[in-house]
Amino acid sequence: MRSTAAVLTSMTALAAMSLVAGPAVAADTAAAGPCALTRTAAHHSLGVDTWNAAYPRPERTLNAVMVFLSFPGHRAAVTPRELTADYFPATSDFFERASYGRFRLVPHPEERWIRMPRPATAYGIQRDWAPEDRAAYLRDAVAAADPLVDFSAYDVVYFVADPGAPGVDSDATKVVNFDRPIVADGAELRRIVTVFEQHPPDRNVLAHETGHVFDLPDLYHRPTDGKGDWDTYVGDWDVMGSQFGMSPDLFAWHKWKLGWLDPAQVDCVRSGTSLHTLQPLSQAPPPGGTGGTRLAVIRTGPGTAIAVEARGSAGNDGDTCTEGVLVYRVRNEAASGGGPIEVLDGHPRTEACWDRSVYPPLADAPLEVGETFTVPGERITIEVADRTQSGAYTVKITT
Known part of the structure; x- marks a missing residue:
């Protein structure tokens, strides 16, 4: 007692x-x-x-x-x-x-x-x-x-x-x-x-x-009047955005914060042009291996960065309806619920997965092989050059 x-x-x-x-x-x-x-x-x-x-x-x-x-x-x-x-x-x-x-x-x-x-x-x-x-x-x-x-x-x-x-x-x-x-x-x-x-x-x-x-924020957007869509920031792409998401694995940025990614698995992108081989986030590492690079980061200001990661149909993302290279903006001064992460739509004119997605406009956000994306408001271009037999994406980043 x-x-x-x-x-x-x-x-x-x-x-x-x-x-x-x-x-x-x-x-x-x-x-x-x-x-x-x-x-x-x-x-x-x-x-x-x-x-x-x-x-x-x-x-x-x-x-x-x-x-x-x-x-x-x-x-x-x-x-x-x-x-x-x-x-x-x-x-x-x-x-x-x-x-x-x-x-x-x-x-x-x-x-x-x-x-x-x-x-x-x-x-x-x-x-x-x-x-x-x-x-x-x-x-x-x-x-x-x-x-x-x-x-x-x-x-x-x-x-x-x-x-x-x-x-x-x-x-x-x-x-x-x-x-x-x-x-x-x-x-x-x-x-x-x-x-x-x-x-x-x-x-x-x-x-x-x-x-x-574990100190992770809400990634959804709560409308001030209680009406409207809650999932405009990240859609299906992280469980902290929606528990109903098709692709609920935690963003690589979250995994970095929690200590699940080693420094060697995060590429810090310098100015110029560089190539990065990104393993799909939910793909389990081989026995005894680290699993390769999972995140590329371009610092854009004192409190902002652009993050690039690969998403595939495995593990926690096994129910996803699209695969590819996902790009998002991170802000360290945005509080929980205030948009600390915003997924950037690689296909802003189209939607996908109306029958399952919590927010179809972002369901097809990832870039596919052969596609190029320029980050709005930044001099950053991301090109998906290839995909290896193991499923990793070769990404060319120009800043």
Whole structure:
């Protein structure tokens, strides 16, 4: 049994929580080269020169606890085991493939429902959740779970609500960050993933939310009036843009940030003309090999860069409907949801995959062999010269 003091400390910390970026604590990373954008104070900044030590870096095995919350007056129609199967092993497999085996996410589901003290309707659960209601929900959830869960044993915490309980809104799933960490069982909890999904849930939803736990930003565009298309920035091309995407593997830039690409796998493009052999992002490396170059970067300003990578129909991108060389712009001062990555459309006059794409205008964004693309507003030309028998693309870049 853990001490009552730990529970009281948790409750005190919860009283002052909110959705915040977290402390800008830096931990030096390996030399990232002259093309690496610096990390800024923007929430989930895509700078790669340092790592924010407030977040766990997924370069090793991390353990995640799943706590299943039920509510008075409602009997759950599914079991914790069934809900676990909604997310695992799919989420672990996604990260195993995306990281080329460098990261393993191990789930530890509680095999029981933990009863909340009030009905779900009492917490006003919704996408734009009132801070006081969100605080009450997490205060009650931590208090209910703490006698049964040793939070100090885990790197990631998922609170999974009974999907059938009245008042549970599937649009409210998100990561809640605390302005001051919760101390429970001697561990500092800086963020909790609150899951309110239906059964079965949205595809890849937990991979998306877990990406935030690792300091990755939202790449979708939320219209100010709540209407219109959310996927205009990156379309299908990264799970942080859409959990429904056909090609949800993480951008090479994200993999660089997370430590899944070695410096030798990132080409820093100098002025002039250069050739680059880019391996498709989702293609697993050969046994004992590094997998070759995965990203070419052209620095365009103090806080901006153009990234070039190859995408093929393998691994996490196995459901894609187009292949080729993808070009996108990265901005280190754009916050999560503010367009830190923007895919540049190699075929702006056409669309593709109307039956499956979340945003058909960008579904055919990649360049094919023989095509040339000039980056708008920049003196940068990208030509796809060839494709090797192994599937790699030979790309000529002129700056």
